[in-house]
Amino acid sequence: MKSRIWITSLFASILIIGGCSSSKSEPDDNMDHSNMSHDDMKMEEADSQTENGHMSHTNPLALTDSIGENELALPALLEPEKEKGNVYNIVAQKGTVEFFDGYQTETLGYNGSFLGPVIRVNRGDTVKFRTVNDLSEETTFHWHGLDLPGEGDGGPHKSIKPGKSEIVEFTVDQQAATLWFHPHPEGKTSEQFYKGLAGLIYVEDENSKNLGLPSDYGVNDIPLIFQDRQFDGGKQLNYQRFKNDDGTIGDTLLVNGTLNPKLTISKEKVRLRLLNGSNARNYTFKLNTGDSFEQIATDGGFLNTPETMNEITLTPGERAEVIVDFSKYDATSNVALINEDNTILLPFKINEVGTETSDMPQNMNDFAVTDEERSLPVSKKLELFGMGNMVTINGKRFDMNRIDFTQKQSETEIWEIYNKPDMMGGMVHPFHIHGTQFKIVSIDGKEPPVNEQGWKDTIAIEPGETFKLAIKFNNKGIYMYHCHILEHEDNGMMGQVLVE
Ligand SMILES: [Cu+2]
Incomplete structure (x- = not known):
């Protein structure tokens, strides 16, 4: 095992985002500010590819390759102010980032211009998140x-007005997870x-600290937030357009807010914590060498044993942790x-040095x-159905004043979720439930794949598929469940369960 001692010098050369610092790229030579700009033409292409929404996911607008000219930005680690009672300060704010040379892109971020810090909490700690809205x-x-x-979950009921702040206090009581x-x-x-509001939370516990997994933040334990974005002619994140x-x-593609990223790492085992942080795009991650890697964690905890994978698909909101053995490369x-x-x-x-070569742990969890x-x-x-902007659960759009289901605290129930196809076939809906981690009991009556036999909070439901989930809420309150294609969520593919 590599020492866990914080070696600040190792970080000196790494871009820190606190939020996130700017990452630069060469100016776009083809920039054209005439009436029909290069960008507009590109958008026409994009429009024609996406005008049929169902096509947009089976044949989405292509992502450009990362040419690897910028070192990947790393989110700052946000540790608590212990003397004030484990307080974490999290400020939603406006910023600008120079993604492209000479262009200031207006962005949003937490404690910085784009994205946010990694909030690191320990199981058993009572913590306070002091949330501040510095947006307009x-x-x-x-x-x-x-x-x-x-009460603290931050659903649509818990809106914070500009200039206001709120404290969320709770005791961390779940296993280690990203x-x-x-x-x-x-x-x-x-x-x-x-526009940039998203960040990671790491839960650590005795197990995660003792498994001997790579855990040097930014060295061999790397957060990776994958997001696809479209920039307009003025290099703005013009969402409405x-x-x-x-x-x-x-x-x-932006990874941790870095355009054209590359990651410099040592010749050793490296843990990658993958988050699909896109509004709607799915990713299937694999290595260009064709080599496999080990998946060690799902959304909400470790798998029981590492699972050898050639690729992993993540839909928006899903996470996976993997170990890639870079010691075989140079x-x-x-x-x-x-x-x-x-x-x-x-x-x-890949640098030549590197010391993390310890064997993979074989017993990581006792999930069943x-x-x-x-x-x-x-x-x-629950029946999910979507056609354009008509997206529903059980035929209904979200209504903040309607409680769709109730469930007793600490009681396990089986939820059956069906993705009803439409005439065109339908879309994959990444279905997310707030306030808990659940188990997949079956998919169309069959066992889920081994790498999904672990705690989940978001699942990719294909058209025509039926999932059975075992769900228990350990706390009380109102929780959302919804599609994590965020436009589906905003258009009402969401409901609420009252736990009492
Ligand atoms: Cu959806």
Whole structure:
């Protein structure tokens, strides 16, 4: 195991985002400010590719390759102010980022210009999140995957006015996982998110500290937030222009807010914490070498044992942790994380040094769907349906004043969720439930794949598929469940469950 001692010098050369510092790119030689700009032409192309929304996901607007000219930005680690009682200060604010040379892009971020810090909490700690809205519009702070009282969950009921702040206090009581946070205001989630409001939460516990997994933040334990965006001719994140009811996708990849990123790492085992932080795009991550890697965690915790994978698909909101063994490569190797269509997402530059070569742990968790859970009857049925901006759950759009379901605190129920196809076939809906981690009991009556036999809070439901989930809420309050294609959420593919 590598020492966990914080070696600040190692970080001196790494861009820190606090938020996120700017990352630069060469100016676009083809920039044309005449009436029909290059950008407009590109958009026409994009429009023609996306005018049929159902096509937009089976054949989405292509992402451009990362040419790897900028070192990946790393979010700052936000540790608590202990003397004040484990307070974490999180400010939603406006900023600008120079993604492209000579262009100031207006952005939103937490504690910085774009994205936010990694909030690191320990199981058992009572913590306070002091959330501040420095935007010029209302927002909320939602903790995706955190198990906490509905009061603090930051759904659309918990809107914070500009200039106001709020304290969320709770005791961390769930296993180690990579979670995240983002805004959730009614009807405005997509736009605030598109402009940069999102960050990670790491829950650590005794298990995660003792497994011997790579855990040197920024050295061999790397957060990776994948987002596709479209920039207009003035290099702005002009959401209203690019908005698509079937899910807004872009041709430009940002990883941790870095355009054309590369990641310099040592010749050792490296843990990558992957978050699909896009509004709507799905990614299938694989290595260009064809080599496999080990998946160690799902959304909400470790798998029981590492699972060897050749690729992993993540829909918006989903996470996975993987270990890639870079010790078999060297400085001359051409290694990159690529997408299903071979788009280069993140090229790696490999240094010769590196010490993390310890064997993979074999017993990481004790996750199981119990016989009792398998014998429970279905008590809640949900049918997802979407056609353009008409998106519903059980035929209804979201209504803040309607409670759709109730459930008793600490009682396990079986939810059955069906994605009803439409005439065109339909779309994959990433379905997310707030305030808890759940278990997949079955998919169309069959066991889920091994790498989904772990705690989940977001699942990719294909058209025609039926998932059975075992769900227990440990806290009380009102929680949202919704599609994590954020335009579907904003258009009403969302409901609420009251836990009492
Ligand atoms: Cu959806």
